[in-house]
Amino acid sequence: xxxxxxxxxxxxxxxxxxxxxxxxxxxxxxxxxxxxxxxxxxxxxxxxxxxxxxxxxxxxxxxxxxxxxxxxxxxxxxxxxxxxxxxxxxxxxxxxxxxxxxxxxxxxxxxxxxxxxxxxxxxxxxxxxxxxxxxxxxxxxxxxxxxxxxxxxxxxxxxxxxxxxxxxxxxxxxxxxxxxxxxxxxxxxxxxxxxxxxxxxxxxxxxxxxxxxxxxxxxxxxxxxxxxxxxxxxxxxxxxxxxxxxxxxxxxxxxxxxxxxxxxxxxxxxxxxxxxxxxxxxxxxxxxxxxxxxxxx
Amino acid sequence: xxxxxxxxxxxxxxxxxxxxxxxxxxxxxxxxxxxxxxxxxxxxxxxxxxxxxxxxxxxxxxxxxxxxxxxxxxxxxxxxxxxxxxxxxxxxxxxxxxxxxxxxxxxxxxxxxxxxxxxxxxxxxxxxxxxxxxxxxxxxxxxxxxxxxxxxxxxxxxxxxxxxxxxxxxxxxxxxxxxxxxxxxxxxxxxxxxxxxxxxxxxxxx
Numbered sequence: 001x002x003x004x005x006x007x008x009x010x011x012x013x014x015x016x017x018x019x020x021x022x023x024x025x026x027x028x029x030x031x032x033x034x035x036x037x038x039x040x041x042x043x044x045x046x047x048x049x050x051x052x053x054x055x056x057x058x059x060x061x062x063x064x065x066x067x068x069x070x071x072x073x074x075x076x077x078x079x080x081x082x083x084x085x086x087x088x089x090x091x092x093x094x095x096x097x098x099x100x101x102x103x104x105x106x107x108x109x110x111x112x113x114x115x116x117x118x119x120x121x122x123x124x125x126x127x128x129x130x131x132x133x134x135x136x137x138x139x140x141x142x143x144x145x146x147x148x149x150x151x152x153x154x155x156x157x158x159x160x161x162x163x164x165x166x167x168x169x170x171x172x173x174x175x176x177x178x179x180x181x182x183x184x185x186x187x188x189x190x191x192x193x194x195x196x197x198x199x200x201x202x203x204x205x206x207x208x209x210x211x212x213x214x215x216x217x218x219x220x221x222x223x224x225x226x227x228x229x230x231x232x233x234x235x236x237x238x239x240x241x242x243x244x245x246x247x248x249x250x251x252x253x254x255x256x257x258x259x260x261x262x263x264x265x266x267x268x269x270x271x272x273x274x275x276x277x278x279x280x281x282x283x284x285x286x287x288x289x290x291x292x293x294x295x296x297x
Numbered sequence: 298x299x300x301x302x303x304x305x306x307x308x309x310x311x312x313x314x315x316x317x318x319x320x321x322x323x324x325x326x327x328x329x330x331x332x333x334x335x336x337x338x339x340x341x342x343x344x345x346x347x348x349x350x351x352x353x354x355x356x357x358x359x360x361x362x363x364x365x366x367x368x369x370x371x372x373x374x375x376x377x378x379x380x381x382x383x384x385x386x387x388x389x390x391x392x393x394x395x396x397x398x399x400x401x402x403x404x405x406x407x408x409x410x411x412x413x414x415x416x417x418x419x420x421x422x423x424x425x426x427x428x429x430x431x432x433x434x435x436x437x438x439x440x441x442x443x444x445x446x447x448x449x450x451x452x453x454x455x456x457x458x459x460x461x462x463x464x465x466x467x468x469x470x471x472x473x474x475x476x477x478x479x480x481x482x483x484x485x486x487x488x489x490x491x492x493x494x495x496x497x498x499x500x501x502x503x
Binding site: 028031065133135163166167169196197198200201203211226227230231234235267268270271272283284285287288 | 370371372400486
């Protein structure tokens, strides 16, 4: 009947839209992607049109995440058949080898892509991921630095490098990477806030003051960034409590901290409205802020 | 005198649910115990019961500010509930990497400042199965400024069979999708890091 057909189609559209949103947001919710994607591929392939190819790619990568080699293999075969000789599909084959921990074979696969196309950034980045997977952090960092000398505008790479440095506790170099990102993305509140966190972690009065400035900047760009708000509170409180600062600086930071306290309490009260359970969070936050104020004065 | 920490089923299962929710990330969190009323000088070591687990972060762990916020906030919450922060757990990003790193040792030491019998717990993801056939933790105790490894077996649990049954059931039911860690809470303050829904599920299965 016509009605059945319509509701069937709506279901398929919804599933397809979900997959597209997850693709656009770069969501790594692999189990859900496999759930939705597998059904689409198995039952509704004919209704997907040309979208099916990008869906095969998305589902294949998610399947690798979930150790569903059967599903990954199926997707890969379909893509190989449709796009013979494609570098993009070759890269997917390499990723499958990585998932199977066949790192040497995967590396060879990427090398063969690079032989045909030395500027293939995806293949180069996969090779660096292999180093990461093998725990070879120093090598991964070295290769990624070399990559960035050539591809200085690759933001994903700069961010990856900052994370590698943070894991090695090399906060100075992590800060440098985030500075690059802030320069090219001055309106991105997340980069500001992460930079502030790195500076805070580095420690010392100068870094604390820098961190407070960048937490404040992140808040200017997005006044709902709770990490930036808490960060402003923590950095200002620590500066105010530091015996080295003069009275003016101390007074200013006590003010910043007091402002942040207000904003934090407000944010918690707004969030806790109507839920009995969240009241414990509100209370705990109020008490925490009060107790820290005592140590500041 | 050796310390001995016992895991309540709810505490164990939340650690594993946290690791299961973010299989591609490092995760960490805290364990809380009931505050002991009095310390008897002549008693043999009374086991510390880890009654709950507060999942903290996933992804990049080694940054200070949010960790400080979490520690201070959870410490305040503990005081209200007559708990004490008794341990720290971490699962590394790479499955095969189950040894504690410098960061884990630092946080563990910080917790040990306030609670001398604090334990540092590493999750061994190589042995992680849906059936939860064996405990997959390694426990480290703080002795003379060093961390000493202790094996974790069924004796480390209040009731291992119960812990196994509950954890396995919640993994099968994909409860980890609704697990809230402190990172989730910072993304949206309405997300409750005490995980009342999961606590309810655990009680139902007890």
